[in-house]
Amino acid sequence: MTAFSFSIAATDGRARTGTIHTPRGQIRTPAFMPVGTAATVKAMLPESVRATGADILLGNTYHLMLRPGAERVAKLGGLHRFMNWNRPILTDSGGFQVMSLSDLRKLTEDGVRFKSHVDGSEHFLSPERSMEIQRLLGSDIVMCFDECPALPATEEQVAQSMRMSMRWAERSREAFGDRPGHALFGIQQGGVTKELRAESAEALRAIGFDGYAIGGLAVGEGQEAMFGVLDYAPGMLPADRPRYLMGVGKPDDIVGAVQRGVDMMDCVLPSRSGRTGQAWTRRGQVNLKNARHADDPRPLDEDCACPACRGYSRAYLHHVYRAGEIIASMLLTWHNLHYFQELMDGLRTAIAAGRLEAFVADFHRLRAEGDIERL
Amino acid sequence: MTAFSFSIAATDGRARTGTIHTPRGQIRTPAFMPVGTAATVKAMLPESVRATGADILLGNTYHLMLRPGAERVAKLGGLHRFMNWNRPILTDSGGFQVMSLSDLRKLTEDGVRFKSHVDGSEHFLSPERSMEIQRLLGSDIVMCFDECPALPATEEQVAQSMRMSMRWAERSREAFGDRPGHALFGIQQGGVTKELRAESAEALRAIGFDGYAIGGLAVGEGQEAMFGVLDYAPGMLPADRPRYLMGVGKPDDIVGAVQRGVDMMDCVLPSRSGRTGQAWTRRGQVNLKNARHADDPRPLDEDCACPACRGYSRAYLHHVYRAGEIIASMLLTWHNLHYFQELMDGLRTAIAAGRLEAFVADFHRLRAEGDIERL
Secondary structure, three states: OOOOEEEEEEEEOOEEEEEEEEOOEEEEEOEEEEEOOOOOOOOOOHHHHHHOOOOOEEEOHHHHHHOOOHHHHHHOOOHHHHHOOOOOEEEOOOHHHHHHOOEEEEEOOOOEEEEOOOOOOEEEEOHHHHHHHHHHHOOOEEEOOOOOOOOOOOHHHHHHHHHHHHHHHHHHHHHHOOOOOOEEEEEEOOOOOHHHHHHHHHHHHHHOOOEEEEOOOOOOOOHHHHHHHHOOOHHHOOOOOOEEEOOOOOHHHHHHHHHOOOOEEEEOHHHHHHHOOEEEEOOEEEEOOOHHHOOOOOOOOOOOOOHHHHHOOHHHHHHHHHOOOHHHHHHHHHHHHHHHHHHHHHHHHHHHHOOHHHHHHHHHHHHHHHOOOOO | OOOOEEEEEEEEOOEEEEEEEEOOEEEEEOEEEEEOOOOOOOOOOHHHHHHOOOOOEEEOHHHHHHOOOHHHHHHOOOHHHHHOOOOOEEEOOOHHHHHHOOEEEEEOOOOEEEEOOOOOOEEEEOHHHHHHHHHHHOOOEEEOOOOOOOOOOOHHHHHHHHHHHHHHHHHHHHHHOOOOOOEEEEEEOOOOOHHHHHHHHHHHHHHOOOEEEEOOOOOOOOHHHHHHHHOOHHHHOOOOOOEEEOOOOOHHHHHHHHHOOOOEEEEOHHHHHHHOOEEEEOOEEEEOOOHHHOOOOOOOOOOOOOHHHHHOOHHHHHHHHHOOOHHHHHHHHHHHHHHHHHHHHHHHHHHHOOOHHHHHHHHHHHHHHHOOOOO
8 A cells, every 4th residue: 555645846936846645646736626525526527527637536524424424435335436536535524514504503522413404314523423434435635623613703712713623633633543545634723813823733733644734714704814824824834744725716816825835725616617607717707608608609718628618619608508508517617627727737837847936927917918708 | 512312231121220321421220319409418518429329419490599599500600510519410390399388379371480488589480491490500401390280189180280291391392492411301290090191101202302200209199009100101101211200219119110110210318317317228217316226336237338337336326316416417318328329229230130020029028027226
């Protein structure tokens, strides 16, 4: 069994590019992880997700524990086999979504008792149960069970929550045990307060993890506040371990995060946008719902090599979106995932060549010139 | 420009196998045509439809004239380019769906005035306008504009309707003109009355068409009545031209029709079933909604080579269907289209080898032994 490891091939400023090695394959960093909430990246076949350049998917513990159930997935051979994806999978801990989606019953030091949003059934999540579920799913990269306080929250609330998450991190580490080839990541909390971020990072380093996530961002605080934290938070975490910014984000969030030393990200944005007629391109966003596309014979993005741009006009994409056809979600999701992965590839290549600054300048220039809707 | 032609390679009883040659490619017969109603075979990319073995698609004049509009499709380069399918397309005339879907305003000898079911806008269809629309779409096989009376109908109503359809067939032929490489098919009507079918066939032969459809079946009369008509109707049509049974059908309908000399068929069944959790297999139907599949690690059909059967368990298909995931429609539609095309391939091979009877016996035996849900 190959061990889990991380090697940095090049740095450029605070940005890094490298490879995470896992028994199920390599993950090129900086990496963007498409989200496969319910054991599917919505509207995509897994081979198509791979074709966009994804090395790793994210699965949601909260959704999978409720339906189809972790024990069931385990009996069926694990999540990889279940969803027909044999490359690495990272699972979140369920902590974030139990707060945002469930009918929350009770949060204690022990864990969280809640009702399923699917069928109202009662469930319990704790560091120990989250580790068990992620093991049953067969996750390659397991996340500590943490709590992310809802905003707005006072600094005191954020501090209390972070300290409980750090105690939960220790319980997660203990429950995870020793699983060669599988990684456990700690999650830094502390909101937008530098001292709390430092305290959290200290606590995590003392426990020791295979990688470190920056949690509690991209929850409505805005890009400026997020970048403010990212100006110092990655530097508080061990330089030789992957740093994962959870739930980010828009292309310009991704670029800013990579510039600040982030190695991994995930977001539902490219797939969710695809299902609502929104396309992301180097020249900005295109809303295919818009009537101006009805007669437009041009592809979404003339320089894009994805199947949606190679095979179809904006007029077609507009038509199938308006007609409620499934192919609209299929093609636009594919395009968006392709664009996000192409962006990651551009970032990796630029960092390796030591020209990240020029790449980022080009990125912003194209978007500013952009207004692709009217081009 | 290659001419449109039909060559019969072998016959077995009344069944025939051969090839329709068109400038856009060959169509192996007996052929099953997946339906691409609104310029998409629902939940499938066109390259995937092709991968199932489809040589030709059907497009719906009624749907396409309303949205996105025939003139618009023409300006965008025609339906093939619009929907990214460069092989043959057959379009229906709009006659059937204007009766079943529109808010019908007025049917006269001239044509049909109706309101769109999409937006209530007013439209007119006639033999001349139907020919124009199908030309604008760029259809390879154009269908005459006809009327199919709603059931129940008296024999007199069926006769009157058939005779108007024959007058419309003449106007369609006139309006179609001479378009090398494109074919015009006449449509036999006459319900379940042999004399009316004979009269209709005579009228069509007198006009002269590139192929002949058997219309007015599969509209609720039942398989026995349909086979009753198919026992004589194909023989009334020119033996050297393709015979197309419109809107059929279930696998056993298809087998019975091929045995009776039908060369082409179309139906929404495999794609529509796919979106409602129904799978068709050689051993019968599987309802993936059913809770009995929740823990079943076996593929839908162990002998099927489609992506759904090669990559996924029944448990997975059940899960994604129940979770309302788009991939359920994608995989089950793919499976169903694959099975239908495999059935056609089996029929063609059996006819060529002169062993259709044995093939059909096997087909029915497997289904009878079947009950694949419980196997």
